[in-house]
Amino acid sequence: MTTPSLQDGIDKAGSPIDLLWKPGAEPWTPEVVEREYVGWRQEQAAWHEGVALLNLSHHMYDMWIEGPDATRVLSDYGANNFEKFAIGQAKQYVPVTRHGHIVTDGILSREAENAYLLSGIPAAQHWVHYHAEKGGYDVAFVTDPSSAFRPGGGDPRLFRYQIQGPLALELIEKVFGAPIPATKFFHSTPVTLDGRAFKALRHGMAGQAGYEFIGPWEHAGYVHEAFLKAGEPFGLVQVGALAYATPSVESGWIPSPVPGIYTDPELAEYRKWLPLFGIEGKRPLNGSFFSENIENHYVSPYELGYGKMIHFGHDFYGRDALLKAKDDESLRKKVTLIFDPDDVRRVIGGGEDPGFVLSYARHRVETSAGLVGTTMQTASIDPVGTLLSQTLIGAAHAVPGTEVTVVWGEHPGTGTHPEADLGFPRLRATVQPSPYDRNARTEYRRNP
Structure with missing residues (x-):
């Protein structure tokens, strides 16, 4: 039996959104380790x-990349600076599509002159592996999936x-x-x-x-x-x-943004190469923000705060698009939302402390002007005393102190208008910088 591809899944579902939209999807947490040790x-x-x-x-998910062309293939399909990449150094690898949308990031470590280790969720690994095979690069791969998916x-x-x-x-x-x-x-x-x-x-x-x-x-x-x-x-x-x-x-790190790979005709072969039962076909979308167009979920690396990692001193796939996006004022900004604790108790806790809350849902963020952004990850942060959310929001609303509301609910998907009033409750929230943690924002990367 032929293993179904991502493109097979899209064709059968009818669209990328119909494949991925899963209202009420359980949020991912790490496999194998205990859910809590002391609370x-x-x-x-x-x-x-x-x-x-x-x-x-x-x-x-680990992938070792080794061979005479290891640096070349990573450089050709990544926006990072490989001129300054020491053995023993690690970088947040930033691969993008030809339209400048991120595939996803990963942690890339240089192990030797012609050897690297790329770790994280496997979307970036798939991207590099495919283009290396297609382009005939002289490079070999060894992979070690995460424990939940390791064969045998x-x-x-x-x-x-x-x-x-x-x-x-x-x-x-x-x-x-x-x-x-x-x-x-x-x-x-x-x-x-x-x-x-x-x-x-x-x-x-x-x-x-x-x-x-x-x-x-x-x-x-x-x-x-x-x-x-x-x-x-x-x-x-x-x-x-x-x-x-x-x-x-x-x-301030936004995990697992939607890869910008689902619609470009030039990536049809890539979608046929990818397995359906991989991260690209099974990572669910849900929340109060719904769009029939998967491209409304695509993300620029500039929106994720990765602008400083982009190096235009070399040619790479997607370079022209990133050059155009560099000064694009329409791009959203990454911010932290601090939820009103009374609203959290009222809406999520039914009047009580809601306990642990974790959501990767794309919830609508609104002002009196209407939709201004979407949440990307929301979680209880006990030392802060409420929920924080990493959010992408229009630049005009990204000023710290701006008051917004978050629409908390699960849009059912296709068949219901994206802007339908479904009676979802609202939670008040205030815009603050991202990273929210002061040390992460001001001191962390300067630490010796």
Whole structure:
């Protein structure tokens, strides 16, 4: 039996929206790890006030790219600067379509002169793999899917443990017996723990101090136990799947934007190459914002705040479109919405504390002028005392302090007018900068 392609799914459903629109879809949380260890509130507090351990080992899709043309294919299909890309450095990889819409981002690490590791949800990996095959690049690929999708089960190739929070560096020094050598943001340094070699990537997820430790799975148990044991006097808290999904709302990263691949006739072959049962065919869309046109969900990397990562000193797929978009005043701005806590209790909690809330729904953001934006990810942030939402909004409404309303509900999809009054409740919210976390906004990338 032939495996159905993404294009097969679109054709059968009738349109990309009819394929992807799933009202009430459950929000994604990481696989394998416990949903909560000590409670999502305490786990969120840990990276704000103490020290937290986050396990990234199971939900990351890894693809190793190696060969004489490895740099060339990544450069040809990514907007990043490859002239300044040191071995041991990582970058947020930014691949775009010919129309300048993001495919999705990923974390790209340079492992050697002609070897890279691209990690994250697999849309960017698919993009690079396809174009490498189509273009005849001299490069080889090795993939390790996330644990929920690894054929035959088994363990990951790599462990990833993140230690972050105000006490992170003190705990790390205790584990290794000395401070880790000063490392620039998104650069790695080799480390050894009792003869076990791996690397420490200078990285965090909510603007806090910390490192991500990455190494062979055979060392996973030992390294994990070493951090747990050394962390006891520091009050180390393990972070479960619920709390893990929320730091991006504070740090300003919008996860998994809709890939801009569903409508371009030139990408028909790509859609036939992609499996239907992959991220591009199965990541659901839902919320109070509905449009029959999937292109209304496409996103520019400028809207995501990735403008500084775009390097026009090389030719790449989508370059002309990004040059035109560079000064496009119609592009939306990324902001943080702070929801009115009384409205949250009234609308979502039925008058009570709603507990943990997580949503990737595209909810309508309105003013008296009508629709001005859409939410991208919304979550409870207990230290703030309410919901925060990463939101794309028209530039005229992006000024901090602007008051808006969020339409909270699930549009049923095709067959109901996109602008129909469905009686959904409104929540008041206030525009604030993105990243919301001050440290992430002002200090994080300057940390040594």
